[in-house]
Amino acid sequence: MPVLITVVTLVGVLCALDLxxxxxxxxxxxxHTEALSNLSGRGSLGPGEEVGTFTTATVDGETLTRDALVGDTLVGFFSPSCAPCREQLPKFVDxxxxxxxxxxxxxxxxxxDGAAAEHMVAELRAVARVVAERPGGGALSTAFQAVAFPAVLRVSGGDDRTPQVMDARVDLGRPLLAFGQ
Structure with a gap:
C-alpha cells in the first residue's frame, strides 16, 4: 500500500509539473505570434513614410527616379524563390x-536571378514598369526598405510632394473601387 501511495503522489507531481x-x-x-505579426507588417516602408531617393533603370532601359512616382502608384516587390510571390503575382498583374x-x-x-526571375519579368512587363534587381539590395529595394517578399504598396506623390507610402499592405483580393480607401 505505501508503494501505491508513492506512485500516485509521483504521478500527481509529474502532472502538475507538466501543466x-x-x-x-x-x-x-x-x-512569438505577436512578434511575427508585428514583423510581417514591416517588410517595407510603413504608411506615411517617405520613399527614399533612387535612380535605377527598368528592363526596358527607362531611367527611373523617385520623381517618377506621381499620383497613386501600385508598387510590388517579388522574388522567384518565394512561394507566396508566385501565388500573388497573377493577382498583382490583374x-x-x-x-x-x-x-x-x-x-x-x-x-x-535565373529563368524564374525572367519569367516574372515577362509576366509583369506588359502591365508595369519593371526593375530587375539582384538579391542583396538594389536601388529600388533600398529606397522602399523592401526586405520581405512579396511586398505590395500604394504610393502617392507628385505636385511638389515627396512620394510616401499610403498603404503598406495592399490587399490584392479587394476590389479596385476600394483602392485608396
Missing amino acids: VLTFGVIKRLRE RARQMPGGREHVLAAVVG
Missing part, C-alpha cells in the same frame, strides 16, 4: 491591368 510547463509554452507561443493611368502608375521589382 506548469504547458502554460509556459503557451505563453511563449503567444509572444490589379495592375485595372489601375487608372495604366502601366505608368504601376512599378514592380523582381529581386532574383
Whole structure:
C-alpha cells in the first residue's frame, strides 16, 4: 500500500509539473505570434513614410527616379524563390491591368536571378514598369526598405510632394473601387 501511495503522489507531481510547463509554452507561443505579426507588417516602408531617393533603370532601359512616382502608384516587390510571390503575382498583374493611368502608375521589382526571375519579368512587363534587381539590395529595394517578399504598396506623390507610402499592405483580393480607401 505505501508503494501505491508513492506512485500516485509521483504521478500527481509529474502532472502538475507538466501543466506548469504547458502554460509556459503557451505563453511563449503567444509572444512569438505577436512578434511575427508585428514583423510581417514591416517588410517595407510603413504608411506615411517617405520613399527614399533612387535612380535605377527598368528592363526596358527607362531611367527611373523617385520623381517618377506621381499620383497613386501600385508598387510590388517579388522574388522567384518565394512561394507566396508566385501565388500573388497573377493577382498583382490583374490589379495592375485595372489601375487608372495604366502601366505608368504601376512599378514592380523582381529581386532574383535565373529563368524564374525572367519569367516574372515577362509576366509583369506588359502591365508595369519593371526593375530587375539582384538579391542583396538594389536601388529600388533600398529606397522602399523592401526586405520581405512579396511586398505590395500604394504610393502617392507628385505636385511638389515627396512620394510616401499610403498603404503598406495592399490587399490584392479587394476590389479596385476600394483602392485608396
